[in-house]
Amino acid sequence: MADYPTALGASTPETITLLGRDLARDVMGEVGFGELAFWLATQRRPTPGEVRVFEAVLAALADHGFTPTAIVTRLTYLSAPDSVQGALAAGLLGGGSRFLGVTEDCGRFLHDVLASRDALPGDDAGWDALAMETVRARRAAGGRIPGLGHHVHKDGDPRTPRLFEIAAEEGLYGPHLSLFAAIGRVHPAVLGRTLPLNGAGVCGAALADLGLPLELLRGFALLARTAGLIGQLAEELRRPVANEIFLSVDLNNRSIPPEPNGEPPPAARHE
Amino acid sequence: MADYPTALGASTPETITLLGRDLARDVMGEVGFGELAFWLATQRRPTPGEVRVFEAVLAALADHGFTPTAIVTRLTYLSAPDSVQGALAAGLLGGGSRFLGVTEDCGRFLHDVLASRDALPGDDAGWDALAMETVRARRAAGGRIPGLGHHVHKDGDPRTPRLFEIAAEEGLYGPHLSLFAAIGRVHPAVLGRTLPLNGAGVCGAALADLGLPLELLRGFALLARTAGLIGQLAEELRRPVANEIFLSVDLNNRSIPPEPNGEPPPAARHE
Amino acid sequence: MADYPTALGASTPETITLLGRDLARDVMGEVGFGELAFWLATQRRPTPGEVRVFEAVLAALADHGFTPTAIVTRLTYLSAPDSVQGALAAGLLGGGSRFLGVTEDCGRFLHDVLASRDALPGDDAGWDALAMETVRARRAAGGRIPGLGHHVHKDGDPRTPRLFEIAAEEGLYGPHLSLFAAIGRVHPAVLGRTLPLNGAGVCGAALADLGLPLELLRGFALLARTAGLIGQLAEELRRPVANEIFLSVDLNNRSIPPEPNGEPPPAARHE
Amino acid sequence: MADYPTALGASTPETITLLGRDLARDVMGEVGFGELAFWLATQRRPTPGEVRVFEAVLAALADHGFTPTAIVTRLTYLSAPDSVQGALAAGLLGGGSRFLGVTEDCGRFLHDVLASRDALPGDDAGWDALAMETVRARRAAGGRIPGLGHHVHKDGDPRTPRLFEIAAEEGLYGPHLSLFAAIGRVHPAVLGRTLPLNGAGVCGAALADLGLPLELLRGFALLARTAGLIGQLAEELRRPVANEIFLSVDLNNRSIPPEPNGEPPPAARHE
Structure with missing residues (x-):
């Protein structure tokens, strides 16, 4: 007979537990909502610094x-x-690839670059070298760097420096943020123009540095x-x-004749 | 030309504001996620006590x-x-009437009772009298009290006393909670049996006491x-x-013959 | 051990059945899509006339x-x-109470009126009498007749006479359509003005006359x-x-200051 | 001032049109539901043969x-x-990549192969050669052929021969079906084992041969x-x-301790 293991919510007639804790006594009134969301996603209680970075990301995306x-x-x-x-x-x-997806795309992209390395750079020069290589490779492959550029904040997304700052304050400025920052420094030399680091992209880097599951980065944006x-x-x-x-849409509709589409391609031999 | 006013997010190329604040400077790193959710829903910044009650509710329902x-x-x-x-x-x-709806149903029900009164009771005896009247009227109308009873926690939902306690600690034990508590005290005398106050129902009472929009109580559960x-x-x-x-479902399907339904009623004269 | 009976799709390594038929041999290429949808919902194969009325309804709502x-x-x-x-x-x-709901609301309303009667009227005069009574009762209760009125087609919804006509042609002009038609005839005498029968409402009457499940009338609109x-x-x-x-929306947003809402009602005695 | 052109539904107080036709007169009672769905998606009225193939596909996927x-x-x-x-x-x-996606994936895959050719094969031998090349290339790239294989119907999906047959009867056995059939013939020689052509995959080939928009093949499955x-x-x-x-799920839950995940990777130099 199948059983279904879970460390999340469970209850008996007398008790309710969540993540192995007594919900009423140990969670309600004791654990903030951002903290709880982090805990539920990782099954480990975050530190206050992790909560602060996490909630800063949620604020940036709300x-x-x-x-x-x-x-x-x-x-x-x-x-x-x-x-x-x-x-x-x-x-x-609507939280898919285009409007909310950059957070996940950026976090995953940075992760993939980092995962392909045996060792991480030890100083800014090292990060810059890795970033330079990354931007060049991406450009050669005809792809864009997820999170580089913003259609409104062309001269800089105000969320970006703030999130770097908060992560640094909390000692959580990890390799994803480091690589993304370096990409911000070096890309003009490769691309020939300066693009802002998108705040939603930085959020993805910060979430990845917090060790949250990459498959669910979009989930936190949601x-x-x-x-x-x-x-x-x-x-x-x-x-x-x-x-x-x-x-405003309905009253400005304009009726046009159908434009037939989908002529079948010439049928093959079986006709 | 129509315009669309909003006090929520807004941006220019240089700035992003949220609720009239500078998002990067005043919100990110400064405002917790539960606090922000409350603020977004009411457009007023909650007090720390309100945040604590609100986050206790969110924890109870997560x-x-x-x-x-x-x-x-x-x-x-x-x-x-x-x-x-x-x-x-x-x-x-799935967050509809049955599994998540009790929070909203209970909050609204209590609100409707309170709104029908010119003045609120001033002491426990007064709340008990109002509760007695409420339970009797509901019973006479053949209806149930939303939030009274729980299919698992038959002898008491552990979340219930804890949420009353937290609300009292924060000075936010308002009329909705007061009425619901009184219903908990008096209903056995009317119904002839003792039912627990459902924790999700208490959450609705607490959210209503926080002044959150009744139409959206279900939204906070979501x-x-x-x-x-x-x-x-x-x-x-x-x-x-x-x-x-x-x-476990698919392999235990059992194929049965169709059971025709929907014979049209005998057609009327136009045949 | 639980099993889950179903008369819908089932398969073995060699066969696939649907509604007790061999899917490949008896359904594919033999059963139209409207016919199949009706069959799935009722587990009985509709007649060609029923299919024609059903598909006319679907066309009216597509x-x-x-x-x-x-x-x-x-x-x-x-x-x-x-x-x-x-x-x-x-x-x-978005297929809820306001924009797509009238089909279901009208079908259910008519059904409830009919279900409250021991016998159905035998002629137009009888239907008119029942309709008159129905409109009066609804008006006295302060309610509207679902399906009466249309915000665009104020002088008549072109779908309405056509659907009555098709139902009559197919011998499927049953009691729901009869009552709705009578409401169309008599309501001016009660309400003092002439409203059109909404085409989406007539659809609900026609679906109910087809014996389709009332709980799912909205489903067919969907x-x-x-x-x-x-x-x-x-x-x-x-x-x-x-x-x-x-x-057109985003560029016409107008930033306004927050309007605090949700002042908690004066807290009760526990403060 | 923006306007929004559409050839779909439009109405004035007196008329309702759909696809340039008078809805009440020319569509209701005249156009079947499968036919209408095809018409809406392509803005051209399908032939009876196209409707039959299309409705056979819908039946196969319902x-x-x-x-x-x-x-x-x-x-x-x-x-x-x-x-x-x-x-x-x-x-x-749930109609995403895994359970309903094969229809779209297969149709798109076949289309991409065909689009890469200047001319289509003129006989079975030619199709077999193209199929052989296609299967080899896919295997070399480490990919699977979408629509090849079925987890239940290992010796043949009963829908597959039937849909080929219907398409042939209607003169709509086009290049996508031809290529897929050839893949069915030749893949054992490349892969070393015989897999069935998945019926949902054949549906994708048939929809592509009907000239329906590739981006929406999943939509028809939905x-x-x-x-x-x-x-x-x-x-x-x-x-x-x-x-x-x-x-059956809830009662068989088994409470386990949390398994902490997401230790942040060692933080970089900014700590």
């Missing part, structure tokens, strides 16, 4: 105003106000965004804009 | 082991590992659960069970 | 242009192009809409508008 | 019993019965599955199993 995810959540709530869970889920579904989307719904309740957004 | 939401997230990840956002969203969609579901995914990555769950 | 569901699907695809399933799921999540949303994505691929929609 | 998607939809409905849209959306979110999931919900309503599935 809400960016009228992103597609925010608009989607507001429109879904307009359309189905009976289902808050549907409105939040719909918004999170956790942050869940708080942001609840904020969007709360604002929508008091100062609704979704109907106006809907109408 | 993960309850192999709930349908957890199983759904794991199965969806098994089936579509390319989309973490899809796995989380699928799990949240925020808590997002952290729990990330924990489920992290555990699934290291110690997978989803495939075994799937097989 | 796409209404730039509805919130369509905008949401396009925006989600813009944001997460790696996950078509996420874009479709997000759009469907099935129709899935086809529509795929059409929206196909058009988005060739003639994208989602980014322009996003920018 | 339901496979207790797949993760089916279990997820049932569990979500158990947990949130107030939201049919949430239950369907949750199920569709459309088919939407009908299947409604069938699952209908069966769940009459013969529920979701609670038993939930309990």
